Amino acid sequence: MTHTARRIGRSLALVLPVVMVLSGTLAVTSVPWAASDKDSQLLAASSETVSKPAKPHAPQDVLREKLLVELQEKDPGTALTALQRAVEQRPSLARHCMSIARALGKAAVEQYGPARAHRFSRPVCDTSFASGVAQFS
Numbered sequence: 001m002t003h004t005a006r007r008i009g010r011s012l013a014l015v016l017p018v019v020m021v022l023s024g025t026l027a028v029t030s031v032p033w034a035a036s037d038k039d040s041q042l043l044a045a046s047s048e049t050v051s052k053p054a055k056p057h058a059p060q061d062v063l064r065e066k067l068l069v070e071l072q073e074k075d076p077g078t079a080l081t082a083l084q085r086a087v088e089q090r091p092s093l094a095r096h097c098m099s100i101a102r103a104l105g106k107a108a109v110e111q112y113g114p115a116r117a118h119r120f121s122r123p124v125c126d127t128s129f130a131s132g133v134a135q136f137s
Helices: 002-029 059-073 076-089 091-112 114-118 128-135
Strands: none
Touching: 059 076, 059 091, 076 091, 091 114, 091 128, 114 128
């Protein structure tokens, strides 16, 4: 009896790993993330962090970020001049000019304080920069 049990044990010891590897391989190839369609891809169950794909930035958002960096590196006057030129070059940005100028006003108050930021005011986008400075003072 023990001889038969050993024989069955040895057979299982050889066959079982092969069966497990093959079934695991087949399982991985049949899951939805193996599909070529990117919309049907799923995350692994063990994944804890999920990152969303980056949205393409709108031109006004790109301009706002660029001007805020320019304000930090140089001064608000340079950023306002660049805003005015950008709106002249791309008239489609004119409807966003006021919000961008207000954002520049807020950033100028944060960096320079209300009194010094107000000195950079000029009539760009209906004095929205000045209203942004006043609003966040």
